[in-house]
Amino acid sequence: MLEISDLTKTYATGDTALSDVTLAVPQGQIMGLIGPSGAGKSTLIRCINRLVEPTSGRIRLGDVDLAIIGHRELRRQRRRIGMIFQEYSLVERLTVMENVLSGRLGYVPFWRSFTRRFPPEDIQRAYQLLDRVGLIEQADKRADALSGGQRQRVGIARALAQQPELLLVDEPTASLDPRTSRQIMRLITEICTEQHLPAIINIHDVPLAQQFMQRIVGLHGGRVVFDDVPAKLNESTLTTIYGEEDWNPNREEDAPAGAGSAQAADASIEAAAR
Numbered sequence: 635m636l637e638i639s640d641l642t643k644t645y646a647t648g649d650t651a652l653s654d655v656t657l658a659v660p661q662g663q664i665m666g667l668i669g670p671s672g673a674g675k676s677t678l679i680r681c682i683n684r685l686v687e688p689t690s691g692r693i694r695l696g697d698v699d700l701a702i703i704g705h706r707e708l709r710r711q712r713r714r715i716g717m718i719f720q721e722y723s724l725v726e727r728l729t730v731m732e733n734v735l736s737g738r739l740g741y742v743p744f745w746r747s748f749t750r751r752f753p754p755e756d757i758q759r760a761y762q763l764l765d766r767v768g769l770i771e772q773a774d775k776r777a778d779a780l781s782g783g784q785r786q787r788v789g790i791a792r793a794l795a796q797q798p799e800l801l802l803v804d805e806p807t808a809s810l811d812p813r814t815s816r817q818i819m820r821l822i823t824e825i826c827t828e829q830h831l832p833a834i835i836n837i838h839d840v841p842l843a844q845q846f847m848q849r850i851v852g853l854h855g856g857r858v859v860f861d862d863v864p865a866k867l868n869e870s871t872l873t874t875i876y877g878e879e880d881w882n883p884n885r886e887e888d889a890p891a892g893a894g895s896a897q898a899a900d901a902s903i904e905a906a907a908r
């Protein structure tokens with residue numbers, strides 16, 4: 635269980651990116667984070683593993699308040715949090731297998747990581763993970779020889795190699811085509827369900843979020859302005875999150891007489907999600 639309370643982040647520039655954010659993510663829940671550019675989504679994800687230092691507030695993962703621990707303890711605690719990034723962050727010249735094993739670096743002694751000698755059980759688990767993400771045939775290929783979708787699969791396997799208790803996922807499909815995006819989102823959510831792993835997924839694509847998330851939190855100006863099931867996203871709630879916009883591509887001329895605008899928006903969002 636992750637519990638964030640009164641989290642505020644003001645950057646040195648004076649920009650307040652998060653204001654009093656309070657939310658809890660229970661075991662096994664897959665939560666989508668949406669909101670306009672600059673709403674604070676990346677800042678929130680990065681505060682949780684302290685890539686960005688929170689200004690105030692609490693971030694409890696189980697018994698530990700991640701917001702206040704010192705750097706040595708933070709290194710240990712970061713093992714509990716798997717990260718999946720938009721830009722994959724693979725080591726290009728290393729093989730797929732070596733990239734997955736790098737997820738274990740926080741666990742092996744320094745001399746082992748230096749010589750890249752991993753225990754046999756780590757290697758066996760890495761093969762299992764590569765099999766799970768559909769890349770077993772590519773294990774010995776260099777990362778730079780893979781497609782974007784394959785690279786993200788390596789990123790997923792690497793995060794899981796850590797045996798995390800929480801997954802933080804920052805725009806995992808932003809560089810991928812619509813079909814590959816769907817496949818990657820399906821893979822992440824299936825694995826989270828299998829492993830009862832909670833996840834926070836920063837996602838720009840609202841239909842994709844609606845299709846795959848169990849819960850959606852909408853940020854606007856650093857504050858939580860929506861926190862509900864995806865079915866509650868409609869024209870009115872989308873306007874609260876993103877601001878005034880015509881959400882229905884088929885408005886007026888195509889809408890059946892008497893159809894409420896929110897219903898029409900729902901229908902178009904659902905259609906887009908199929």
Ligand SMILES: Nc1ncnc2c1ncn2[C@@H]1O[C@H](COP(=O)(O)OP(=O)(O)OP(=O)(O)O)[C@@H](O)[C@H]1O
Nearest residue numbers: 645647649650651670671672673674675676677678
């Ligand atoms: N390193 C930084 N220094 C100063 N201000 C920053 C920094 N990073 C982000 N900000 C500011 O914090 C606010 C939130 O930014 P953040 O990147 O978290 O938003 P976001 O919702 O992830 O946006 P996007 O969807 O465009 O990635 C913005 O006003 C941004 O300008």
